[in-house]
Amino acid sequence: MSTFLQQLINGISLGAIYALIALGYTMVYGILRLINFAHGDVYMVGAFMGYYIAGGIGLRGAQMLMGNPESNVFGRMLAHGLLGGGIMQPSLITALVVMLLAMAICALLGVIIERFAYRPVRKYSRLTALITAIGVSLLLENGGQVVFGADPKFFPELFTKRNINLFGGASINTADIVVLIIAFALMVGLQLVVYRTKTGRAMRAVSFNLNSAKLMGINTDRIIAFTFALGSAMAAAAGVLVAIRIPRVDPLMGILVGLKAFVAAVLGGIGNIPGAVLGGLLIGITETMVVGYLSPTYKDAVAFAILILILLFRPSGLLGSTVQEKV
Amino acid sequence: MSRYVRNLIIALVVLVVLYGLDVVFHGRLISPYFARIVMLSGIAITLAVSLNLINGFTGQFSIGHAGFMAVGAYSSAYFSVNYGVRLAAAMGDGTLGWIVTLLTATLIGAACAALAGLLVGVPSLRLKGDYLAIVTLGFGQIIVVFLNNIEAIGGARGYSGIPIVKSFFWIFLIAILTIVIVYNIVNSAFGRALISIREDELAAEAMGVNTTRYKVMAFVISSALAGAGGVLLAHFDGYLNPKSFEFIKSFEILIMIILGGLGSIVGSVLGAILLTILPEALRGFAQYRMVIYSLLLIILMITRPQGLLGTTDLFKKWRRRVRVRREGETEVMPATKDTAGVTQAPVKKDKA
Numbered sequence: 001m002s003t004f005l006q007q008l009i010n011g012i013s014l015g016a017i018y019a020l021i022a023l024g025y026t027m028v029y030g031i032l033r034l035i036n037f038a039h040g041d042v043y044m045v046g047a048f049m050g051y052y053i054a055g056g057i058g059l060r061g062a063q064m065l066m067g068n069p070e071s072n073v074f075g076r077m078l079a080h081g082l083l084g085g086g087i088m089q090p091s092l093i094t095a096l097v098v099m100l101l102a103m104a105i106c107a108l109l110g111v112i113i114e115r116f117a118y119r120p121v122r123k124y125s126r127l128t129a130l131i132t133a134i135g136v137s138l139l140l141e142n143g144g145q146v147v148f149g150a151d152p153k154f155f156p157e158l159f160t161k162r163n164i165n166l167f168g169g170a171s172i173n174t175a176d177i178v179v180l181i182i183a184f185a186l187m188v189g190l191q192l193v194v195y196r197t198k199t200g201r202a203m204r205a206v207s208f209n210l211n212s213a214k215l216m217g218i219n220t221d222r223i224i225a226f227t228f229a230l231g232s233a234m235a236a237a238a239g240v241l242v243a244i245r246i247p248r249v250d251p252l253m254g255i256l257v258g259l260k261a262f263v264a265a266v267l268g269g270i271g272n273i274p275g276a277v278l279g280g281l282l283i284g285i286t287e288t289m290v291v292g293y294l295s296p297t298y299k300d301a302v303a304f305a306i307l308i309l310i311l312l313f314r315p316s317g318l319l320g321s322t323v324q325e326k327v
Numbered sequence: 328m329s330r331y332v333r334n335l336i337i338a339l340v341v342l343v344v345l346y347g348l349d350v351v352f353h354g355r356l357i358s359p360y361f362a363r364i365v366m367l368s369g370i371a372i373t374l375a376v377s378l379n380l381i382n383g384f385t386g387q388f389s390i391g392h393a394g395f396m397a398v399g400a401y402s403s404a405y406f407s408v409n410y411g412v413r414l415a416a417a418m419g420d421g422t423l424g425w426i427v428t429l430l431t432a433t434l435i436g437a438a439c440a441a442l443a444g445l446l447v448g449v450p451s452l453r454l455k456g457d458y459l460a461i462v463t464l465g466f467g468q469i470i471v472v473f474l475n476n477i478e479a480i481g482g483a484r485g486y487s488g489i490p491i492v493k494s495f496f497w498i499f500l501i502a503i504l505t506i507v508i509v510y511n512i513v514n515s516a517f518g519r520a521l522i523s524i525r526e527d528e529l530a531a532e533a534m535g536v537n538t539t540r541y542k543v544m545a546f547v548i549s550s551a552l553a554g555a556g557g558v559l560l561a562h563f564d565g566y567l568n569p570k571s572f573e574f575i576k577s578f579e580i581l582i583m584i585i586l587g588g589l590g591s592i593v594g595s596v597l598g599a600i601l602l603t604i605l606p607e608a609l610r611g612f613a614q615y616r617m618v619i620y621s622l623l624l625i626i627l628m629i630t631r632p633q634g635l636l637g638t639t640d641l642f643k644k645w646r647r648r649v650r651v652r653r654e655g656e657t658e659v660m661p662a663t664k665d666t667a668g669v670t671q672a673p674v675k676k677d678k679a
Contacts, residue, residue: 035457120629127388128632130460131585134390134578135628138621146614255574259468266461301472304465311458312450 002169007292008285013176013245015284016183020238021261022268022276023190024231030207030271031227033126037133038113039235040258041140042106046236047155047249048148049102054094054156056081083156095158095178099240103233110232111225118228119221137258144251155247179241186237187277190230194273203227207271260287260303267310269320278318282306341503349496362495364607369498370559371599373505375583376592377552380509382581383589384518385545386525387452391463392553393576394470395440397569399554400561401480403436404489407562412490429492433501433558440554441547448546453539455528459546467577474569485568492562501559505552510592512548521545525590582624588634597636 021043028036056062062069062079069075076085088094117136121128159178163171194200205213206223214220242257243249264283268275283303290302310317352362378392411428418424443466451462475483512518520541523531532538561567583602587594609616627634 033457035460117625117629121632124628124632126457127386127589128628130388130457131581132625132628134581135621135624138578138617139625142617142621146618256468259464262461263465297476298472301469304469307465308447308450308462311454311462315454315458 003292005166005168005170007288009170009172009176011285011288012281013179013284014288015281016180017238017242017245017280018257018261018264018284019277019280020183020186020234020241021258022264022280023187023273024235025262025265026268026270026273026276027203027207027227027231029265031203031210031224032118032122032129034118034129034133035262036231037130037258038136038140039231040254040256040261041137041144042110042113042232042254043235043239043242043258043261044144044249044251044254045109045140046102046106046232046239047243047253048144048153048239048251049105049236050098050240050243051153051155051249052081053098053101054081054083054158056084081156083158090157090159092159092178095240095244096182098158099182099237102240103236106236106239107229107233110228113232114225114228119224141252141255148251150251152248152250155243155249157247158244173245175244179245182237182241186234190234191273193230199223199226256300263303263307266307266317269317272317272319275317275319342500345496345499345503348499349494352495364603366493366495366498366563368600368603369495369502370556370563371580371583371603372502372596373556373559374553374580375587375595375599376502376505376509377549377556378580379584379589379592379595380512380521380552381546381549383584383591383595384509384513384525385521385542386528387542387546388457388460389463389546389549390460390577390581391447391465391467391470392549392580393572393574394463394467395443395550395553396557396560396576397470397474397572398443399436399440399551399557400567400572401474401486401557402439402554403432403558404486404561404567405480406435407432407490408486408488415490425492428490429497429562432562433555436558436561437551437554440557441551443554444547444550445543448543448550452542452546463577464574467572467574471569471573474572481567483569485566485570487566489561489565489567491565498559498563501555505555506592506596508548508552512545513592517541517544582620585624585634586627588636591634591636594634594636598634 021039024039024042025036028034028039056077056079059069059079062075065078066075069079073087077087079085082088082094082098083090088097113136117132118129121132159174161173161175163173164177165171192200194203202213202218202223203226205216205218206220206227210220213223239249242253260283261280264279265276266279267282268277268279283306286306287299287302290296291299351357352365374392374396378389381387381389407428411432414431415424415428418427447462447466448459451458474480480486513521520531520536523534523536524538524541528538579602583598584595585598586601587596587598606616609619612619
């Protein structure tokens with residue numbers, strides 16, 4: 001029983017992270033019918049941004065950028081980061097600040113990717129867009145290896161973690177609690193943006209029919225850019241949250257996680273926001289259960305086995321609806 | 328001269344030329360490094376042309392080609408290690424024995440890959456849209472996970488001790504066969520059905536093309552040929568590692584056919600050769616190589632989405648020109664639709 005509970009807690013925590021990434025996939029697919037392969041790598045960049053915001057880019061890098069970094073507070077922050085520079089102490093507030101900054105940077109990255117890679121190819125076939133997405137993904141992975149260095153980095157501890165014992169012998173780490181609370185807060189926030197604001201209504205209109213939305217006076221380019229910003233920010237949040245749970249970041253960490261999150265989006269019904277959350281949680285829980293009860297070696301195959309099953313029996317996903325193609 | 332006699336003569340000439348080149352390559356008249364690159368391009372050609380059948384001509388997006396290649400490579404390697412060596416020994420360990428062994432290994436590899444293609448294709452090709460991309464992606468991942476965990480084929484350490492057959496003749500025979508098979512398919516009624524699916528699946532269905540059946544058939548053939556490419560690779564170095572069949576390998580093959588132009592066989596061949604040589608040429612910038620690759624891919628897609636050669640078939644063009652010259656007819660190019668989806672106006676070609 002305690003194993004089950006333990007795996008369930010781990011699974012929900014992992015699943016919440018998959019869900020956050022899956023949201024970005026599903027929103028972009030909903031609007032552009034594009035599998036944004038680069039999304040997993042935006043998540044990686046998010047984790048690295050968190051790493052640099054907390055720990056700084058090092059004295060040498062800061063010197064190259066601004067001469068004598070020790071002379072003012074910005075220089076110190078650049079060189080040593082929020083934590084290393086002694087500007088902030090490890091606490092929940094620090095974690096939030098780091099995450100929000102990383103989200104902002106990645107939102108910008110998402111907009112840049114959309115503007116310079118996806119928008120120029122939007123007029124061509126969807127295949128072209130898909131290949132461009134693969135290109136952007138490869139660029140971020142390999143560019144990341146050059147810029148950040150290929151070896152894994154140790155993510156600084158943003159707040160003091162400890163274990164809390166639960167009934168039945170299971171225990172939960174404060175990191176997991178924080179991850180869960182933040183992740184669900186973000187999902188609720190996203191839901192509010194999409195269903196309660198004017199921009200959200202425009203997003204839904206664009207995903208329903210891009211051309212009609214344009215005819216209704218919606219600035220579709222802006223809405224698409226906004227969607228990318230939103231999705232990328234979610235991915236960055238997921239990156240920082242993952243790094244809080246498992247403090248290790250490397251430039252290729254986004255590949256497999258990105259693919260699984262994508263599977264989660266398909267499982268829930270691609271284009272469907274609650275579906276992405278459900279899919280993420282299901283994939284996370286199944287994966288940890290397989291690790292706990294069967295064999296950890298096959299954990300990476302689980303998501304894809306689920307994918308093939310879902311396509312066999314319910315190709316539109318759990319919450320998706322089938323759309324009849326019309327001429 | 329009848330067509331069959333002509334084709335037979337061409338085949339014989341090709342065989343003789345291949346054999347001659349094989350002797351040259353074996354005689355150490357050229358550096359082993361150069362020979363290695365040439366042979367690797369041969370394997371790359373097999374993979375690229377086979378992927379083009381499904382991606383370029385049928386318009387179905389498969390991004391797990393390395394998975395089928397892995398199935399072919401590992402199944403044939405398993406055969407060669409456990410039975411092939413004995414089979415060759417039983418037949419006197421001479422050239423004949425090895426030809427029979429290699430042929431069997433190739434057939435086994437291709438058959439296993441075809442079976443995998445069938446398993447993956449049937450559920451995903453029933454549906455329209457990006458499902459094949461998603462499933463092949465997943466399949467590629469699952470295969471690597473399994474390869475890493477099955478001890479009988481070496482697991483994560485890699486599979487070593489596979490008999491090495493570094494034969495120029497064999498590699499290019501398979502490569503040429505692949506080209507011939509794909510070329511003939513594309514220029515047959517079957518191929519026209521595939522192209523109609525690429526252009527407009529709904530319209531093809533309305534015209535009576537059994538789209539699912541054709542898509543699955545094209546996919547299975549493409550997988551089988553990828554498996555044959557895998558067989559070549561398995562017996563090339565005598566060592567296989569699951570790492571070499573990861574995601575990135577599928578992308579590499581994909582980039583080859585995109586670079587050359589989806590729907591162009593000559594393009595695939597050129598793309599395969601270019602992308603085999605390029606990493607060697609860029610060896611000095613190993614670190615930046617992939618960055619340059621990916622930037623090139625994005626820029627190519629933005630500036631020339633149909634690839635370098637588009638859907639142009641150089642061989643067909645050449646034949647048409649020969650025919651025009653012989654018969655003196657004025658050639659009117661048919662309206663072609665490139666991958667960008669822009670229908671070009673028929674161009675009158677004046678060859679005076």
